Amino acid sequence: MTDALATETPRTDPAIWWRQAAVYQIYPRSFADANGDGLGDIPGIVSRADYLAELGVDAVWLSPFYPSALADGGYDVADYRNVDPRLGTLEDFDRMVAALHERGIKVIVDIVPNHSSDQHVWFQEALEAGRGSAARERYIFREGAGDNGELPPTDWGAAFGGPAWERVADGQWYLHSFATEQPDFNWDHPEVREDFLTTLRFWSDRGVDGFRIDVAHMLTKDLSEPLPSRAELEGMPQDGTHPLSDRDDVHEVYAEWRKVFNEYDPPRTAVAEAWVSSPERRARYASAEGLGQAFNFDLLVADFDATQFRSIITENLEQSASSGSSTTWVLSNHDVTRHATRYGLPALEGSPEKQGVAWVKAGGPADWVDRERGLRRARAATLLLLGLPGSTYLYQGEELGLHEVAQIPADQRQDPSFFRGADFDGLGRDGCRVPIPWTASGPSFGFGTGDAHLPQPAWFAEYAADVEAADPDSTLSLYREALRLRRLLQAGEQLEWTETGRDDVLSFARPNGWRVVTNFGTAPFDLGADADHVALGPVSDGALPGESTVWIAPAALVR
Numbered sequence: 404m405t406d407a408l409a410t411e412t413p414r415t416d417p418a419i420w421w422r423q424a425a426v427y428q429i430y431p432r433s434f435a436d437a438n439g440d441g442l443g444d445i446p447g448i449v450s451r452a453d454y455l456a457e458l459g460v461d462a463v464w465l466s467p468f469y470p471s472a473l474a475d476g477g478y479d480v481a482d483y484r485n486v487d488p489r490l491g492t493l494e495d496f497d498r499m500v501a502a503l504h505e506r507g508i509k510v511i512v513d514i515v516p517n518h519s520s521d522q523h524v525w526f527q528e529a530l531e532a533g534r535g536s537a538a539r540e541r542y543i544f545r546e547g548a549g550d551n552g553e554l555p556p557t558d559w560g561a562a563f564g565g566p567a568w569e570r571v572a573d574g575q576w577y578l579h580s581f582a583t584e585q586p587d588f589n590w591d592h593p594e595v596r597e598d599f600l601t602t603l604r605f606w607s608d609r610g611v612d613g614f615r616i617d618v619a620h621m622l623t624k625d626l627s628e629p630l631p632s633r634a635e636l637e638g639m640p641q642d643g644t645h646p647l648s649d650r651d652d653v654h655e656v657y658a659e660w661r662k663v664f665n666e667y668d669p670p671r672t673a674v675a676e677a678w679v680s681s682p683e684r685r686a687r688y689a690s691a692e693g694l695g696q697a698f699n700f701d702l703l704v705a706d707f708d709a710t711q712f713r714s715i716i717t718e719n720l721e722q723s724a725s726s727g728s729s730t731t732w733v734l735s736n737h738d739v740t741r742h743a744t745r746y747g748l749p750a751l752e753g754s755p756e757k758q759g760v761a762w763v764k765a766g767g768p769a770d771w772v773d774r775e776r777g778l779r780r781a782r783a784a785t786l787l788l789l790g791l792p793g794s795t796y797l798y799q800g801e802e803l804g805l806h807e808v809a810q811i812p813a814d815q816r817q818d819p820s821f822f823r824g825a826d827f828d829g830l831g832r833d834g835c836r837v838p839i840p841w842t843a844s845g846p847s848f849g850f851g852t853g854d855a856h857l858p859q860p861a862w863f864a865e866y867a868a869d870v871e872a873a874d875p876d877s878t879l880s881l882y883r884e885a886l887r888l889r890r891l892l893q894a895g896e897q898l899e900w901t902e903t904g905r906d907d908v909l910s911f912a913r914p915n916g917w918r919v920v921t922n923f924g925t926a927p928f929d930l931g932a933d934a935d936h937v938a939l940g941p942v943s944d945g946a947l948p949g950e951s952t953v954w955i956a957p958a959a960l961v962r
């Protein structure tokens with residue numbers, strides 16, 4: 404039946420391609436390793452350009468590929484306008500952009516403006532130049548507390564655990580909201596502001612189509628003395644006046660960035676990673692005068708539950724309609740336990756986040772996860788998401804149905820949150836960053852020619868891309884078909900809920916007649932006459948099986 408639906412994609416206005424895009428996140432050091440050194444690289448991405456085209460994504464977002472000491476997986480950037488020599492050269496980057504553009508795939512790169520690496524030339528200069536120097540002004544240096552300045556200026560904690568201040572040789576302290584190796588920039592400094600404009604133009608000039616902005620809510624800070632204590636900070640309202648987070652004045656920065664984006668035709672796009680207190684505060688990042696779009700992470704902490712999905716969907720569509728942006732859907736990324744695993748964990752403490760923590764803390768015993776059920780629910784949730792208005796961000800490997808790798812020996816882990824004791828799912832974020840299995844056999848399952856930089860488990864063979872490409876029922880085949888049909892379904896940015904008579908079954912219609920039905924429960928749901936119009940997803944005896952989603956084509960499209 405689906406062959407009847409193989410009509411051409413309606414082309415959208417080139418300036419708003421991002422509004423309904425399926426964006427595939429590549430974590431470059433774990434995607435494909437062309438030179439065999441164990442780290443994924445840019446030529447590796449080029450070698451997989453056809454795979455991405457066959458998958459049918461509209462864009463790729465690359466996590467940082469810049470020179471980095473890898474204290475935080477590349478989010479510690481030593482040079483914003485270059486490629487890590489282990490990953491290739493700027494010429495390789497240009498070749499990659501050309502290869503993707505030739506295949507109709509846009510390129511989004513990650514900008515990390517809150518902090519640099521301590522290896523950045525400005526930070527090295529600041530260390531050498533000493534206290535009171537102009538070079539220290541670009542970062543946040545303070546004298547310590549205590550009789551001899553031997554105590555940190557405040558008791559603030561860093562996001563990865565431990566104190567947020569580090570002392571340097573001459574006795575001053577610098578602020579790092581994340582790892583010690585990630586000093587925070589001083590965004591009151593005109594050179595810092597100017598330098599990021601240069602970086603945005605640098606990549607835009609090289610053909611980059613958009614930017615993902617790391618911790619976009621943290622750049623500007625009010626560090627006037629006396630600095631508040633941690634307890635005082637926690638008691639302060641998150642209304643735009645908080646000293647460290649989601650300050651109203653951060654939008655002055657993004658208004659300047661917007662002018663740069665609009666120098667290009669089509670204008671460059673941006674999406675904010677902004678962990679803020681309310682949908683209304685998030686909408687400010689998504690404004691057309693600012694970054695234009697902001698991540699909605701609500702589904703990362705939701706259960707596989709019809710009521711929760713419905714209210715999250717309704718609320719986010721309302722919010723994006725009011726900001727004039729389009730919403731974003733995310734089930735997995737490089738910071739969280741993969742959703743196939745989250746959905747397969749026993750209900751230990753109520754929320755999937757807590758299940759993940761408990762599971763990973765226990766060393767991730769394999770028998771805690773019902774892999775089959777987790778994947779079944781993940782496929783259902785993904786099909787539901789791909790049918791929604793807005794853009795969907797997919798994380799590399801989820802199209803293979805990959806599960807989290809929990810059993811990584813401590814001496815092979817890399818995530819600073821693991822070593823510094825933060826509670827990012829207990830054992831850190833390495834388990835979703837294990838290199839992709841491309842082939843069922845061979846060294847590092849076809850990722851490279853030798854060992855991968857994080858160990859891959861034997862069960863990765865089952866999920867290898869070559870095995871799945873040959874199997875019409877595989878998760879990869881499902882993603883390919885969904886992404887192909889999605890181009891037909893994504894017309895208009897509205898949806899209308901239809902009543903199903905069951906609390907655990909959601910159904911909605913798109914303006915062009917496509918419908919999506921998800922059965923969150925376990926009892927089959929009778930599809931009635933719709934059973935004849937199913938374009939995608941399982942039907943059995945005219946019913947939608949438990950924990951699955953179908954797409955129903957408008958009658959006119961079905962032969």
Ligand code: GLC
Binds near residue numbers: 479618676737
């Ligand atoms: C963002 C990134 C995360 C990184 C952190 C600090 O949350 O997604 O991976 O560790 O910022 O840059």
